[in-house]
Amino acid sequence: MNHFAKRSLLKEIDFTPSELTYLIDFAIHLKQLKQQHIPHHYLQGKNIALLFEKTSTRTRSAFTVAAVDLGAHPEFLGKNDIQFGKKESTADTAKVLGAMFDGIEYRGFAQDTVEQLAQYSGVPVWNGLTDQWHPTQMIADFMTLKEHFGHLQGLTLTYVGDGRNNMGNSLLVTAALLGVNIHIGAPAALQPSADVVAMAKAAAAKSGSEVLITADPEEAVAGADALYTDVWISMGEDVAPQERIKQLLPYQINANLVAKTGKADTIIMHCLPAYHDKNTVVGQALEDEFGVTALEITDDVFNSEQAVVFQEAENRLHSIKAIMAATLGDLFIPDQLFD
Structure with a gap:
């Protein structure tokens, strides 16, 4: 049983508060495993496509290291490596990549692009940033708040x-x-x-x-706060x-x-x-x-x-790892945990 199996993270509102809380807490757990050098190869043998229409430092680095830590192989495809609707439709690209890769990350401009990738690829798709939403950043940010204050409610x-x-x-x-x-x-x-x-x-x-x-x-x-x-x-x-x-x-x-x-x-x-x-x-x-x-x-x-910006930046790694492992790994996550 895996409550998150094969789900995409396209925008925050698609997830319930208890689901977002699970991802935050799981990210904190995975951070501890990494600090203790305990292997956590939940995605052994998987292949991850990293699609970057916009450049990135933290998102690309975090997805790459997270995939490797989880036992997966990440493949970077930049704006010169893939069409992004110019010579091939996003739907056609999604079908091709979905047949070759087990999961897809997309960082770019239009929210519609990441939505189409999820609709047509048949594999989990993770929004690494669009003009409208930045959900992987949110798991890292609220993870940072929870680490610092010990809770979220009421902050x-x-x-x-x-x-x-x-x-x-x-x-x-x-x-x-x-x-x-x-x-x-x-x-x-x-x-x-x-x-x-x-x-x-x-x-x-x-x-x-x-x-x-x-x-x-x-x-x-x-x-x-x-x-x-x-x-x-x-x-x-x-x-x-x-x-x-x-x-x-x-x-x-x-x-x-x-x-x-x-x-x-503060x-x-x-x-x-x-x-x-x-x-x-x-x-x-x-x-x-x-x-x-x-x-x-x-x-x-x-x-x-007072600044926690570099702790927050590091947490991009652990939070992205949690998102990928939960949605693509064969984890036991009972539905009863969620409202």
Whole structure:
């Protein structure tokens, strides 16, 4: 019996709170096994296709190492290796890959692409990021929160910045599902869509989570156990940088905003990469052109003891491993554990 057998992870709302909680707890368990050098080859002999229409550091690394740790063989297929609908339809590609591989990861743009891969491949498909959702990041993020605080229910998580991107959407819905109070601080033009807010509020009504969407950054961060942000311009987004910087500078996580939480032990989260200094080509260019040394988060906060960003990054590995093992491994996971 395996409750998760052959299921795809395409977006968070497809899973119940108890199912998401199982994946988080299983990820914590697998992290302990790895730290103790205990083998866990749940996917021995399996072949995993890693489809990357968008580049990646953490997602590609995590899926590759997770597959190897589980005994599987990962095969990377980038934007120059596969058609992604250009010369071959996504449905046809899915049927071919499903006949050759046991599972498929996709990281790219359209949610419809990952949905079609799942529909036509006949094997589990895992969403490594689309423009709308980032579910593998969520298992890592809420795993990090649970490791730090020992529980999730009743915590308050604040996300500030661009609230209508994949991270804003996913954090809003996942927190609401898991009973975590979720505050989104973003200008009106960059707040989550009405559809996503409605999903979150429906989930929050069942879990007891409080949902707050506000354009006031100080109201957003008040009482936060964790502050979260992401890049202000998403990969492939066509937007004037100066306009976006001016729009979002009030939502920068800096010492002043952290102090506005009213708590001394608020942790700082970021899914990375982060523009917290000028030690990148992009960071240097931003300083040269706009006179800013940091964007969404300042260097002092990013490197503070309150920041858990690198623990969070490592947890991408363990959480992705849990997702793949649960859905593709021959595990005994009784249905009775889930509501």
